[in-house]
Amino acid sequence: AQSVTQPDIHITVSEGASLELRCNYSYGATPYLFWYVQSPGQGLQLLLKYFSGDTLVQGIKGFEAEFKRSQSSFNLRKPSVHWSDAAEYFCAVVPDYKLSFGAGTTVTVRA
Amino acid sequence: GAVVSQHPSRVICKSGTSVKIECRSLDFQATTMFWYRQFPKQSLMLMATSNEGSKATYEQGVEKDKFLINHASLTLSTLTVTSAHPEDSSFYICSASEDTYEQYFGPGTRLTVT
Numbered sequence: 001a002q003s004v005t006q007p008d009i010h011i012t013v014s015e016g017a018s019l020e021l022r023c024n025y026s027y028g029a030t031p032y033l034f035w036y037v038q039s040p041g042q043g044l045q046l047l048l049k050y051f052s053g054d055t056l057v058q059g060i061k062g063f064e065a066e067f068k069r070s071q072s073s074f075n076l077r078k079p080s081v082h083w084s085d086a087a088e089y090f091c092a093v094v095p096d097y098k099l100s101f102g103a104g105t106t107v108t109v110r111a
Numbered sequence: 112g113a114v115v116s117q118h119p120s121r122v123i124c125k126s127g128t129s130v131k132i133e134c135r136s137l138d139f140q141a142t143t144m145f146w147y148r149q150f151p152k153q154s155l156m157l158m159a160t161s162n163e164g165s166k167a168t169y170e171q172g173v174e175k176d177k178f179l180i181n182h183a184s185l186t187l188s189t190l191t192v193t194s195a196h197p198e199d200s201s202f203y204i205c206s207a208s209e210d211t212y213e214q215y216f217g218p219g220t221r222l223t224v225t
Contacts, residue, residue: 032212043117043204044155044216051212090154094212099145101154 004093006102013081014110021076021105023091031093033074035065038088038104047089050074061085083109114138115207117217124195125225132190132220134205140185141207145214146178149202161188195224 005024013019025031032051036044048059055067065076074091086109091102114137124130134144143162147155159175161167161182169175177199179191188207192199200223206214 034213036216041202041219041221043115043218044206046213046215049213097143097212098157098160099155099206099214103154 004091004100004102006089006091006105008105009103010106010108012108012110015083016080019076019078019081019085019107021089021091021107023074023076023102025072025074025091025093027072027093027095029095030067030069031095033065033067034092034094034099035059035063035074035076036090036092037061038090040087044090047076081107081109083111085109113215115141115205115215115217117205117220119220120218121221121223123223123225126196127194129191129193130195130222132192132203132205132222134188134190134207134217136186136207136215139207139209139215141188141209142185143208144182144188145206145208146180146188146190147204147206149204149219151202155204158190192222195222197224200224 034049035047038044047063048057050057050067057065063078067074088104090104092099116135118133146158149155158173159167159169161180163182163185167180182188204219206216208214
């Protein structure tokens with residue numbers, strides 16, 4: 001079955017430390033790939049997207065993601081986390097025209 | 112650019128009444144709008160897709176008579192929850208797209224049915 005998997009439900013990271021959020025997808029072809037962030041009670045904000053080309057994508061707020069076709073992965077990274085990065089992060093893919101979301105990863109930042 | 116608004120941000124209604132949620136694309140024309148539902152601590156579930164001037168396409172399991180969607184213009188879509196019940200309480204989020212591959216999300220509407 002086609003799906004998007006975020007293996008980590010919850011990650012706690014110290015402020016200033018690096019962060020990596022995992023995302024795997026299972027679709028026949030390479031879909032369009034997105035990472036969104038959601039603060040409590042808010043809508044979703046697009047961090048970055050991958051359609052084609054360079055597999056290392058730069059986004060807003062210092063985030064980047066790397067598309068690895070061989071691993072069907074699109075992991076999100078940030079070298080140094082700020083307290084304001086505490087939020088819910090969703091990986092999403094568009095295999096056709098509809099977004100399919102992963103279950104989300106909650107990021108907690110400790111001082 | 113690419114701003115999507117939703118109104119209201121929060122609404123409380125009594126069981127049996129109907130409530131309308133508006134979704135507007137403020138600075139672009141949205142050929143397609145999407146409506147999602149999100150339960151606490153869960154991901155977004157697509158409810159329906161609407162194209163301007165056409166009937167909405169509902170996902171499997173979503174009652175089209177309960178969740179009425181209208182996409183009357185390229186900047187406005189509405190979701191009406193009819194005869195609301197407590198189990199309809201949820202966070203409803205809309206998104207809008209110009210090209211169907213990238214969606215811009217509204218801030219969401221918290222519906223509480225008492």
